[in-house]
Amino acid sequence: MIKQEQMQVVNQQQIATNIFELTLIGQLVLDMKQPGQFVHLRVSDQMEPLLRRPISISSIDKETLEFSMIYRADGRGTTLLSEKKPGDQVDVLGPLGNGFPIEKIEAGQTALLVGGGIGVPPLYELSKRLVEKGVKPIHVLGFQSKDVVFYERQFQELGETHIVTVDGSHGHKGFVTNALEILEDDFAVYYSCGPTPMLSALEKMYPDKKGYLSFEQRMGCGIGACFACVCETTEETEADYVKVCSDGPVFQSGVVRV
C-alpha cells in the first residue's frame, strides 16, 4: 500500500564523490515489499524545486523501521537532499513500483547482478534477499572512475564481486559488458539496473536467459497518473506501452523496446 509519511533522517553520509547514503526511519518501511521499489521524496517544502524526486531503495530493515537510499547529488533537488541532517524530516511517498522478483530463482541457483553507476544501489537489497534465500549472487558493478565507486566491500561480503571502471582507475577497465564477456554464464537469472544502453547490451548478450531489468525515466507523479514516464514495448508484449513508475521500474527482459 502506498503511503505518505514525514520520515526522520537517521543518518546521512557521503560515501564517494557526490554520492550520498541517506537513512530514514518510519512506519512506511513496513510496507516495503520487494527489492527494487522506489520512494518519491519532497526535498523541500518550498515551491522550488517543486516536484518530488524518485529515489531507489538500497536497503530495508523492518526490525529497526529504517531504510536507506544511495543517490548522486548532481542537481538542485538531490543537492538539497544531501544537506538533510539527522533529526530532519523528509516527506516520503512510497513504496512505489514493482521491484525485482526473487521468486523467479531457486535456492542453490546462481544469480547474476549487473549494476551501472547510480543503478547499483537497488541491487544491494536484492542481493541480501537472494543470499537469505540460499541463492548465490555474482555482482558485476560498473562505475565511471575510482572516485565514484561505492559499496565494493558490502557486495563482496554477499558474494563474488567484479568492479569495472570506464577509465580503468579501479578494477577491470571498460564497461560491464567487457567484464561479462570473460565470465562464464552459468547463472539461472540475471537482474540489472543502470543506463538503458547497458540494459540493452545485456538483453543482446543473454537472449536465452531469464532477466529482470530496472529502467529509469523522468517522472511526474510517480504513481501512474500523469503518463510522463511511458516506454514503448516490443511486438511480443501485449500492452502498447508501459509506465516505468507503476508498471515497473523492473520489467522482464524483452518487454520494453530498448
Place this chain on the structure above:
Amino acid sequence: MNRLAVELPGLSLKNPIMPASGCFGFGKEYAKLYNLSQLGAIMIKATTLETRLGNPTPRVAETPAGMLNAIGLQNPGLTKVMENELPWLEQYDVPIIANVAGTLTEDYVAVAKSISQAPNVHALELNISCPNVKQGGITFGTDPVVAEELTRAVKEASSVPVYVKLSPNVTNVNEIAKAVEAGGADGITMINTLLGMRLDTRTGRPVIANVTGGLSGPAIKPVALRMVYDVAKQVSIPIIGMGGISTIDDVIDFLSAGASAVAVGTANFVDPFVCPNLIEQLPEKLDELGYKTVSEIVGRSHRL
C-alpha cells in the same frame, strides 16, 4: 445545508474542488490513496476517437515553481474509455467531466456524442487548448470564429452541458470566451498550460523531446487569476478556474476572481492528497474570512 455545494449546468457539486484533466488519469491511481467520492467532480484525461500513444520522452521537465509537460494526449481511445474507465468510475458518487479532444471537428463531435451518453458523465470539457499536439487542440482555441463553430457543433452532438477549456496562449482571451459563449457553451474552464520551453544549458538542447511543452504549477497562478478575473466580467456563463492552485488561499483567490469552482492540476503530483486536504480546509477558511457559503465568495473581487 451543505455550505460547500455548488450548482452548475449539469453539475451538482458537493464542493467546488476537483482534479484537473491530465493530472489524474482516469482516477484509478488516486483511488488507491483516498475515496474519490469526496471530490466535487473529476475531470478525466483527454479522450480522443482513436488510441493515442503521445509524444516521445522526456515529456516533463521541472521549472522554477512549475513544470513543463508535452505528454501529447496519450489515452486509450473512446472505445476503451467507454468500456473500461467510465464504468469503473461508477462505483464512486462523483460526477465526471469528460475532456474531449481531437484533430478534426468530426472527431470532437463523434467523441462528444458517444461519451456524453455515459451515465456518470455529467458534463464535457471541450479541449481546444492542448499545446502539445500538431493538429487539433490549440489550433481550435486561438481563433474565435473556429472556436465558436466547434463549440456549436459539439453542443449539438452532446447530451450533457459543454464547458470549453480555454488556452492562455492568445492575444485576447476575452474574445475567445465570448465566441464560445455565443457558440452555446454552458461554461468555461480556464486556463490550460502556457507554452514554454527549457534548455539544457550545457548543450543548448531542449530538455523536452517535443522541444516545447505546457507550463503549469504555482508559477502560472498570477496569469490564470488575471484571465479568470477578466473573462468573468465578459461572459455570463460560469467558469471553473485552474492554473497553479495548490493551497486553500489559491482556491479562495480563484473563487473571488469569479470562478464558481476550481480544478487542481500539477499540485496532485507534489502532494497526491492535495484535493481532499483542500476540501477539508475550505470550511475553516470560509469561517476565517467570514463567509457562510462558497457561493457568497464567488466573484467578490468584482463587487468591491
